[in-house]
Amino acid sequence: MTDSSCRLYLITPPRLEPEAFAPLLIETLDAGDVACLQLRLKDLVDDEIRRACDILRPLTQSRDVAFILNDRPDLAAECGCDGVHVGQDDWSYKKARTEVGDKAIVGVTCHDSRHLAMEAADAGADYVAFGAFYPTTTKDPKARAEPDLITWWMELMTVPCVAIGGITTDNARPLIEAGADFLAVSSGVWDHPEGPAAAIKAFNALV
Secondary structure, eight states, X not given: OOGGXXXXXXXXXXXXXXXHHHHHHHHHHTTSOOOEEEEOOOSOOHHHHHHHHHXXXXXXXXXXXXXXXXXXXXXXXXXXXXXXXXXXXSSOHHHHHHHHOTTSEEEEEEETOHHHHHHHHHHTOXXXXXXXXXXXXXXXXXXXXXXXXXXXXXXXXXXOEEEESSOOTXXXXXXXXXXXXXXXXXXXXXXXXXXXXXXXXXXXXXO
């Protein structure tokens, strides 16, 4: 695997107002290569999530960027999302797959567990997510992972892996060199000192 095979998996800020956020999202996605955008909004009622999907999904998909919804396979299917990401405490992979169908993307959080990752891959997950690799303020991580976990996975399995957790342009290199297929980044883009577009360009230069 070469460095050029690694791509950016962008996660939205934990709180946003969709209409106000839309211009910033456009500017960010237009700054460089982004494989997918995960809409991750916590503690919102379903109608607010639907509204965010209705506003942000077309902007994302029209740029050939996959639109992934966090946690909610039911709303992902209803709102025309390209897929869903589920954690270990959310819907099971099997239930999520049944909800979104065979053609949708289903990714699974696996923390630092080789066992959970192999179970997800064997069940049919489209990708597994390992982390957190670094301290993060976006969420309270349940585990800390090391880059050698990625190397082990990529040498053994063909299912893509996503590295997540506190990733910035300053600390991403070990994860790229370990063989990560995707870098999942939130604050490392949105809170970049030179702005999100500059962050996208910097990440693209790394990979």
